[in-house]
Amino acid sequence: xxxxxxxxxxxxxxxxxxxxxxxxxxxxxxxxxxxxxxxxxxxxxxxxxxxxxxxxxxxxxxxxxxxxxxxxxxxxxxxxxxxxxxxxxxxxxxxxxxxxxxxxxxxxxxxxxxxxxxxxxxxxxxxxxxxxxxxxxxxxxxxxxxxxxxxxxxxxxxxxxxxxxxxxxxxxxxxxxxxxxxxxxxxxxxxxxxxxxxxxxxxxxxxxxxxxxxxxxxxx
Amino acid sequence: xxxxxxxxxxxxxxxxxxxxxxxxxxxxxxxxxxxxxxxxxxxxxxxxxxxxxxxxxxxxxxxxxxxxxxxxxxxxxxxxxxxxxxxxxxxxxxxxxxxxxxxxxxxxxxxxxxxxxxxxxxxxxxxxxxxxxxxxxxxxxxxxxxxxxxxxxxxxxxxxxxxxxxxxxxxxxxxxxxxxxxxxxxxxxxxxxxxxxxxxxx
Numbered sequence: 001x002x003x004x005x006x007x008x009x010x011x012x013x014x015x016x017x018x019x020x021x022x023x024x025x026x027x028x029x030x031x032x033x034x035x036x037x038x039x040x041x042x043x044x045x046x047x048x049x050x051x052x053x054x055x056x057x058x059x060x061x062x063x064x065x066x067x068x069x070x071x072x073x074x075x076x077x078x079x080x081x082x083x084x085x086x087x088x089x090x091x092x093x094x095x096x097x098x099x100x101x102x103x104x105x106x107x108x109x110x111x112x113x114x115x116x117x118x119x120x121x122x123x124x125x126x127x128x129x130x131x132x133x134x135x136x137x138x139x140x141x142x143x144x145x146x147x148x149x150x151x152x153x154x155x156x157x158x159x160x161x162x163x164x165x166x167x168x169x170x171x172x173x174x175x176x177x178x179x180x181x182x183x184x185x186x187x188x189x190x191x192x193x194x195x196x197x198x199x200x201x202x203x204x205x206x207x208x209x210x211x212x213x214x215x216x217x218x219x220x
Numbered sequence: 221x222x223x224x225x226x227x228x229x230x231x232x233x234x235x236x237x238x239x240x241x242x243x244x245x246x247x248x249x250x251x252x253x254x255x256x257x258x259x260x261x262x263x264x265x266x267x268x269x270x271x272x273x274x275x276x277x278x279x280x281x282x283x284x285x286x287x288x289x290x291x292x293x294x295x296x297x298x299x300x301x302x303x304x305x306x307x308x309x310x311x312x313x314x315x316x317x318x319x320x321x322x323x324x325x326x327x328x329x330x331x332x333x334x335x336x337x338x339x340x341x342x343x344x345x346x347x348x349x350x351x352x353x354x355x356x357x358x359x360x361x362x363x364x365x366x367x368x369x370x371x372x373x374x375x376x377x378x379x380x381x382x383x384x385x386x387x388x389x390x391x392x393x394x395x396x397x398x399x400x401x402x403x404x405x406x407x408x409x410x411x412x413x414x415x416x417x418x419x420x421x422x
Contacts, residue, residue, distance in 0.1 A: 140403065145336050149404040151411075189418065196410045200335070 001116060002026045002164075004048040006036035006062070007078070008055055019105050025112075033057025037065055040073065044129055044162050047116050049108075050095075051078045052086055060086075060093060067094040071128055074119040076111060078103075129162040130205040130218070132198070146201040153177060154194055167212035221270060228273035229289045235355045236270055236293075240300050243351070243363065244268055247302065250318040254311075262311035264370050267303045271296070297328070297348045297362035304365065305373045308416055309334065309409045312345050312367040319347060319365065326350040328362060334372070334406075340395065341402025342379065344368040371405040 003025050007013040010031065017029045028043070030036050034056040040048060048066075050059035063075055077090040077098040087098050096115050099108055127134045131143045139155040141148050150158065156177055160168065170187040174180050177187075191207055191214055198206045199219070208217050226233045244266065251263050276292040276299070285291050293299050306312055312334065320327055328348040337343045345367040353361035368376070379398055388394065 140400075147337075147403050148407040148410070149400060150407060189414070192414045192418070193411055196414050197407060200406070200410055202335075 001046045002044065003028070003112070004036060004039055004043075004045045004073075005029045006031070006033065006049065006054060006059065007051045008032060008053070009051075016105070016108070020109070020112075023109055031055075033059060033062045037062045040066060040071065041069070042130065043165055044127065045073050047074045047076065047112055047119075049076045049078065049112070052080070052083075052090070060089060063090065063093050063095055069128075072119070072126075074115045076108075076115060127159055127162045129165075129216070130203065132201070132203045132205065134158055134162060141197065141201060143201045143203055148197050148201055150194075150197065153190060154197070157190055158194055158198075161207060161214075161216040165216060167210055167215035169213040172213070222272075225270065225273045228276070229270075229292075232289050232293060232355065235353070236300065239351070239353060239361065240268055240270060243300065243302060246322070247304065247365075250315065250322070253318060254314060262306050262308070262315060264305045264307055266305070269301050271299050271301065293353075293358065293361060298364035299361070300363040302363065302365045303373075304367050306367065306369050309369050309413050310416075312369065315367055316345060316347065319349065322349075324352055334368070337402065337406070340379065341399040342376065343372045343402060343406060344376065369409050371409050372402075375402050375405055 001024070003020060005013065005017060005020070005027055007016070007029070008031050013029050013031065017027045020027045028039055028045075030039055031054075033050075033054040036048070036050060036054070036059075037057060039045075040062070050062055052059040059077055063077070066073065066075070072094075074096045075094070077086075077095045078101055079086040079090065079098050080101055087100075090098055096119060097111050099111055125135060125137050127136065132141065133143070134141050134150075134155065136155060136159055139150040139152060141150050141155070141158065157173065160173070160176060168176075170184045173187045173191075174182055174184065195207055204219060205216050206219050207214050210217075221229070221233060221237060229236060247263075247266060251261065254262055271292070276289075276296065277287040279296055280287045280291050283295065285295055304315060306315070316330070319325065326349065328350050329346075330348075331346040334343050334345050347365045347367070348362050349365060350360045350362050353359065375398070378401075382388065382391075382394060382398065
């Protein structure tokens with residue numbers, strides 16, 4: 001589970017990040033709203049924790065930009081204890097839950113888990129990354145300039161790259177998608193299918209062979 | 221050409237038919253340049269037509285022009301239309317390069333609806349080419365060449381039926397399904413192209 005955590009108080013951020021990591025979450029910590037928006041826009045996350053009061057862009061603005069771009073990553077807002085209006089505004093802008101500061105770590109983890117569980121069914125259906133959208137139910141892959149229907153395996157492969165956004169070896173892909181039942185050439189061929197299909201719909205990202213394996217990167 | 225159209229085109233009827241035949245021959249020369257092996261032939265088939273007088277009249281009237289044969293040849297770009305249907309999507313672009321390199325032809329426009337499909341799912345590459353046509357006061361003629369794969373051709377013929385049949389039930393469903401079908405076929409076209417590239421690189 002990958003989480004974006006936007007909090008401008010560095011001490012608090014470091015402490016919370018450490019505890020979340022111990023709980024098994026992968027955490028990207030950022031310290032202002034602009035950074036939060038940039039990361040959320042370009043990477044896949046299972047959930048986001050946004051502090052309301054942040055420099056450059058506040059949590060509310062990040063949230064409303066997210067929803068305006070049809071990004072429905074589950075969002076937990078961090079509000080000041082007394083700020084009832086913040087809670088209401090956050091929820092009406094599309095936050096999934098809120099937590100008043102100061103909070104107990106146990107409660108944050110419980111709320112994150114329950115939020116992720118609730119939104120799992122929708123979240124896994126539609127993945128967005130860069131300018132591409134992949135509907136995992138229908139295998140429809142699209143950008144503003146075109147659309148294609150992928151095969152089930154192609155869709156699973158692309159979902160893997162979007163969700164984890166890290167390099168994979170052909171061997172690892174073979175294990176994750178085919179239980180090691182295929183040859184490495186099959187993996188290479190499926191990567192080629194995806195490469196050609198992503199470029200056909202004018203995707204701004206594609207799958208490239210890097211020193212660490214196959215990875216999703218921006219095209220030139 | 222049927223009598224009605226022959227009467228409409230008048231003195232232009234014969235030169236148009238001659239030009240149509242010459243064009244087909246030129247296209248065959250181009251295709252033979254790419255390969256002479258029938259197994260590898262890029263074009264599955266080629267069709268051509270001279271625009272019907274009804275269709276010319278309709279289009280000219282739509283543009284607010286007088287429906288004369290001369291207007292049909294100078295104001296429209298598809299009095300003669302050619303369609304080259306290929307097996308693979310890559311072949312469309314190989315043929316396009318040859319068309320662009322033809323010494324007596326000048327490319328006027330290229331509309332690539334394969335790279336950027338129409339919202340309904342229509343995919344094809346349309347090229348307007350200016351060719352020599354020395355007849356009467358004319359020196360050139362614009363003609364249209366459409367290039368597409370068998371899958372795209374099949375899809376277009378189905379979509380055409382939808383467009384010209386009135387009062388179809390479940391139109392919304394059919395439109396959505398046609399779009400999905402186009403996306404699936406385009407995906408398969410690319411899969412086949414990828415496999416072919418892989419075989420050839422061996």
